Amino acid sequence: SSELTQDPAVSVALGQTVRITCQGDSLRSYYASWYQQKPGQAPVLVTYAKNNRPSGIPDRFSGSRSGNTASLTITGAQAEDEADYYCNSRDSSGNYVVFGGGTKLTVL
Amino acid sequence: QLQLQESGPGLVKPSETLSLTCTVSGDSIRGSDNFWAWIRQPPGKGLEWIGSIYYTGTTYYNPSLKSRVTISVDTSKNQFSLKLNSVTAADTAVYYCARGLDLVATGDWGQGTLVTVSS
Numbered sequence: 001s002s003e004l005t006q007d008p009a010v011s012v013a014l015g016q017t018v019r020i021t022c023q024g025d026s027l028r029s030y031y032a033s034w035y036q037q038k039p040g041q042a043p044v045l046v047t048y049a050k051n052n053r054p055s056g057i058p059d060r061f062s063g064s065r066s067g068n069t070a071s072l073t074i075t076g077a078q079a080e081d082e083a084d085y086y087c088n089s090r091d092s093s094g095n096y097v098v099f100g101g102g103t104k105l106t107v108l
Numbered sequence: 109q110l111q112l113q114e115s116g117p118g119l120v121k122p123s124e125t126l127s128l129t130c131t132v133s134g135d136s137i138r139g140s141d142n143f144w145a146w147i148r149q150p151p152g153k154g155l156e157w158i159g160s161i162y163y164t165g166t167t168y169y170n171p172s173l174k175s176r177v178t179i180s181v182d183t184s185k186n187q188f189s190l191k192l193n194s195v196t197a198a199d200t201a202v203y204y205c206a207r208g209l210d211l212v213a214t215g216d217w218g219q220g221t222l223v224t225v226s227s
Contacts, residue, residue, distance in 0.1 A: 042204055045213060097168070
């Protein structure tokens with residue numbers, strides 16, 4: 001079982017703001033990274049560390065952390081944001097990497 | 109531009125060893141301050157980190173797979189490899205190689221290769 005817990009599915013109306021969460025004890029000590037994956041494609045890193053975005057990632061994607069919960073916020077969701085989203089981080093020992101189970105985002 | 113390309117058999121028999129190689133172009137593994145990772149995804153399921161290697165050869169493995177996994181690097185060929193032994197049907201997955209900014213943040217991925225374990 002995953003040490004990081006995500007809601008299986010979330011929906012958002014077009015243009016609205018959505019927050020996708022990732023819970024786990026290790027997140028009290030370590031930042032999460034977030035990935036977007038569309039069907040048949042490799043994942044794409046969208047945010048990492050405190051709130052860094054790789055080049056080419058729109059600024060509507062932002063990451064944050066509070067207590068044992070990391071969040072990915074999409075401000076003004078677009079149709080092309082419909083995808084599966086995964087978080088990952090270190091485990092509680094800090095020695096290896098764990099992924100959350102993923103959240104399927106539907107843009108209505 | 110960085111490119112990662114997985115290669116290896118698409119079909120492996122149960123109890124045998126799965127072997128994959130990732131060829132890196134556009135960056136040199138030698139001296140690169142990055143981690144090089146293997147991540148897999150069973151059909152219709154989520155991502156699972158298999159392990160990572162630093163260019164110095166230091167390795168980090170998923171504890172649930174550690175007894176069966178070896179990740180190595182060949183800096184002369186700018187490649188890194190995965191070996192997973194004693195495979196079962198549960199090891200059927202798309203296997204990705206990737207470059208990490210650090211151990212966690214994986215910024216560049218190969219296209220992935222499907223490996224099926226079946227007799």
